[in-house]
Amino acid sequence: MPTGVRGRYVRGFAVGLWMLVAATAVAAPDTGGVAENVARPEAGWFRRLAALSGIGRPPPVVALDPGHGGRDPGASAPDGVYEKRWTLELARSLQDCLEGAGVRAELSRTSDHYVSLRDRAAWANRLGADLFVSIHLNAVGDAHSALLEVYRPAPRDPAARGTVVPGPRHWVPLPDLGVLQDRLGRPQRTAASARLADELHRALVGTVGGPGVQDRGVKIAHFMVLRETHMPAVLVEPATLSNPSQAARLHDPQFRRRLVQALCTGVLRYLARR
Ligand SMILES: [Zn+2]
Numbered sequence: 091m092p093t094g095v096r097g098r099y100v101r102g103f104a105v106g107l108w109m110l111v112a113a114t115a116v117a118a119p120d121t122g123g124v125a126e127n128v129a130r131p132e133a134g135w136f137r138r139l140a141a142l143s144g145i146g147r148p149p150p151v152v153a154l155d156p157g158h159g160g161r162d163p164g165a166s167a168p169d170g171v172y173e174k175r176w177t178l179e180l181a182r183s184l185q186d187c188l189e190g191a192g193v194r195a196e197l198s199r200t201s202d203h204y205v206s207l208r209d210r211a212a213w214a215n216r217l218g219a220d221l222f223v224s225i226h227l228n229a230v231g232d233a234h235s236a237l238l239e240v241y242r243p244a245p246r247d248p249a250a251r252g253t254v255v256p257g258p259r260h261w262v263p264l265p266d267l268g269v270l271q272d273r274l275g276r277p278q279r280t281a282a283s284a285r286l287a288d289e290l291h292r293a294l295v296g297t298v299g300g301p302g303v304q305d306r307g308v309k310i311a312h313f314m315v316l317r318e319t320h321m322p323a324v325l326v327e328p329a330t331l332s333n334p335s336q337a338a339r340l341h342d343p344q345f346r347r348r349l350v351q352a353l354c355t356g357v358l359r360y361l362a363r364r
Contacts, residue, residue, distance in 0.1 A: 150361050152188055152195045153219035155315060156181035157226035160204030165229030167337035174202060176331070176340055177225045180350055184225070187354035193361065211318035221286055222323040223357065224315050227340075228330040236333045238299055239306040241325040242287040243316040245280045282322035282364065284308070289363075290356035294328050297352035298345075302335075322360075326353065 156177040158164035164173025181197055188195040196217055198210045205213075214222045228237050287308045299305055316323050328349055330336045339345045 149192055149194045150220045151217060152193055152357060153198065153214035153217055153222045153319075153321075154181045154185055154195055155198040155210050155214070155222065155224035157224060159199050159202055162204055165227060165331045167331045167340075168233070168334045169337055169341075171331075171337070171340075173227045173229070173331055176227055178202070180346065180353075181225050183346065183350040184223075184353050184357075187350055188357060191354070191358055193358070207314040208318065211315050214315075214323075215318075215320050219321050221282075221321055221357070221360065222315070222319045223286075223290070223353070224313075224323070224325040225353075226325060226327050228327040229332040230330060231332075233332055233334060236303045236330045236336050237306050237327065238291075238294060238303055238329075239327040240287050240291040240294070240308045241311040241313060241316065241327075242283040242308060243280065243319075243323055244310050244312055245277075279320070279322055283316075283324060285364070286322045286357075286360045287324045289360040290324055290326055290353060293352040293356035293359070294326070294349075297348050298328050328353070 156174070158172070158174035158177060160174075162174065164177070166172050178197075178199070178201075182200075185195040185197060196219070198213055199205045210224075228239060230237065291308050295305055311325065313325055316325060329340060331340075
């Protein structure tokens with residue numbers, strides 16, 4: 091990333107986090123004169139703000155995964171619109187929101203083309219993302235059902251059973267450092283995924299929940315993109331495409347904006363509290 095762009099992310103994330111922290115009253119220092127004090131880094135509270143906001147560290151990296159694409163259209167709505175179109179639109183808007191707060195956000199696909207599930211996970215791992223959010227929309231047999239679901243990875247990957255951890259006196263071939271790091275870090279990843287899922291679920295309930303929407307909460311799933319990614323990961327299904335009124339709401343830019351704002355808030359709260 092060019093230095094100038096990186097600087098913009100760092101400053102933006104600092105300001106975004108500052109606003110979030112101030113708004114949620116996690117800390118309530120004097121918010122006046124931020125620009126003036128940033129110009130005088132010897133100020134004591136500047137160092138505290140810098141530590142809080144991550145100034146001097148690279149900006150957090152969020153991997154956004156718009157579900158489906160290309161020859162895989164996903165679910166179809168009664169109005170004929172496919173899931174792949176909405177997931178890309180929502181992911182792009184979420185990218186804008188996060189980047190506006192100084193977070194670097196990247197997409198697993200930026201157009202209507204097919205990307206395998208394995209490639210999506212491998213991409214996020216290569217990116218070294220701090221967290222992974224896969225965006226989908228639900229489809230169920232009952233056209234009257236409207237569900238809200240958030241998924242997180244299983245606490246223990248069945249494939250990891252029997253994994254040998256190399257001790258100081260035993261040399262063990264390391265087939266894939268990334269996989270080994272993932273195995274060793276899995277308890278932390280599981281706990282962090284649960285926190286991320288809770289933040290996103292909480293933000294979504296207050297926005298797209300309500301009468302007529304069945305809140306299924308946070309569930310565990312063995313989806314490949316959750317299983318194969320090495321960082322905290324979630325998959326959200328914030329609306330139900332098979333429900334005609336829910337499908338119609340997706341055409342309303344105001345509704346989509348609220349939905350994206352909820353996802354953005356959930357991610358920023360997670361980042362601010364990790
Ligand atoms: Zn889907």
